Amino acid sequence: MKGSAIIFGASGGLGAALADATEARGHGPVFRFSRSAGDFDLSDEASIARCATRAAEAGPPTLVLIATGLLSHGGRRPERAIRELTPDWLAENFAINSIGPALILKHMAPLLPRQGRSTVAALSARVGSISDNRLGGWHSYRASKAALNMIVKGAALEFARTHPDTVCVTLHPGTVATRLSAPFRPNTADGVQSPLDAAAALLDVLDGLTPAQSGRCFAWDGTEIPA
Numbered sequence: 746m747k748g749s750a751i752i753f754g755a756s757g758g759l760g761a762a763l764a765d766a767t768e769a770r771g772h773g774p775v776f777r778f779s780r781s782a783g784d785f786d787l788s789d790e791a792s793i794a795r796c797a798t799r800a801a802e803a804g805p806p807t808l809v810l811i812a813t814g815l816l817s818h819g820g821r822r823p824e825r826a827i828r829e830l831t832p833d834w835l836a837e838n839f840a841i842n843s844i845g846p847a848l849i850l851k852h853m854a855p856l857l858p859r860q861g862r863s864t865v866a867a868l869s870a871r872v873g874s875i876s877d878n879r880l881g882g883w884h885s886y887r888a889s890k891a892a893l894n895m896i897v898k899g900a901a902l903e904f905a906r907t908h909p910d911t912v913c914v915t916l917h918p919g920t921v922a923t924r925l926s927a928p929f930r931p932n933t934a935d936g937v938q939s940p941l942d943a944a945a946a947l948l949d950v951l952d953g954l955t956p957a958q959s960g961r962c963f964a965w966d967g968t969e970i971p972a
């Protein structure tokens with residue numbers, strides 16, 4: 746049975762599409778939390794705890810999606826080379842792409858149903874795969890997504906003991922036409938998905954996963970991305 750769904754980052758291109766697609770698939774109620782709406786900030790744990798308290802009123806959620814993320818911000822872009830790396834940009838990437846989602850997992854864990862299927866997924870990126878890194882560059886973003894993948898892996902191992910029916914994974918959405926990817930997309934539309942198409946594909950992937958596949962990273966087309 747589908748219970749409530751909680752979407753963090755529901756103001757984003759993918760977050761909004763995921764929230765709409767989740768609603769259309771019969772989840773309810775759907776909690777749409779976002780910084781823009783004043784609901785929470787990833788760098789403020791108390792605000793994440795408040796989201797958990799609000800969502801708990803609807804009972805155990807059967808879907809939690811973390812659709813937040815940072816790639817460039819305030820004129821700062823991913824590094825092309827290691828000599829461009831700065832401590833504060835590295836720290837900001839970790840704060841938003843790794844630590845914030847980790848705190849969301851911390852505050853969502855007590856809400857999840859102990860029995861019966863539930864799904865927890867965080868949007869990561871293929872470039873967070875260590876074994877897939879053949880180009881270098883984008884050091885802060887890559888490292889923060891690799892850290893996110895590790896946090897989710899650790900949470901999944903815990904859930905296997907405490908919540909055996911829970912699926913907990915990271916997802917690579919592909920290249921999707923959103924604010925985040927706009928400065929980096931190819932000039933042609935080739936290989937670029939709309940947020941709605943990507944959201945539908947990601948929800949289909951999640952529907953097809955079993956708890957035995959928890960802790961891993963999957964792309965929008967269902968293929969597994971190696972760590």
Ligand SMILES: NC(=O)c1ccc[n+]([C@@H]2O[C@H](COP(=O)([O-])OP(=O)(O)OC[C@H]3O[C@@H](n4cnc5c(N)ncnc54)[C@H](OP(=O)(O)O)[C@@H]3O)[C@@H](O)[C@H]2O)c1
Binds near residue numbers: 757
């Ligand atoms: N688009 C792609 O091609 C692509 C490819 C690979 C991976 N991804 C991943 O997919 C995820 C979603 O990206 P998107 O393309 O949908 O980007 P987006 O449209 O820029 O959305 C990013 C979301 O993150 C939120 N956010 C950023 N900083 C925050 C903070 N401090 N506190 C709370 N929320 C914060 C934004 O909130 P505000 O609206 O308040 O700014 C927004 O809701 C990201 O993790 C990204 O790395 C995207």
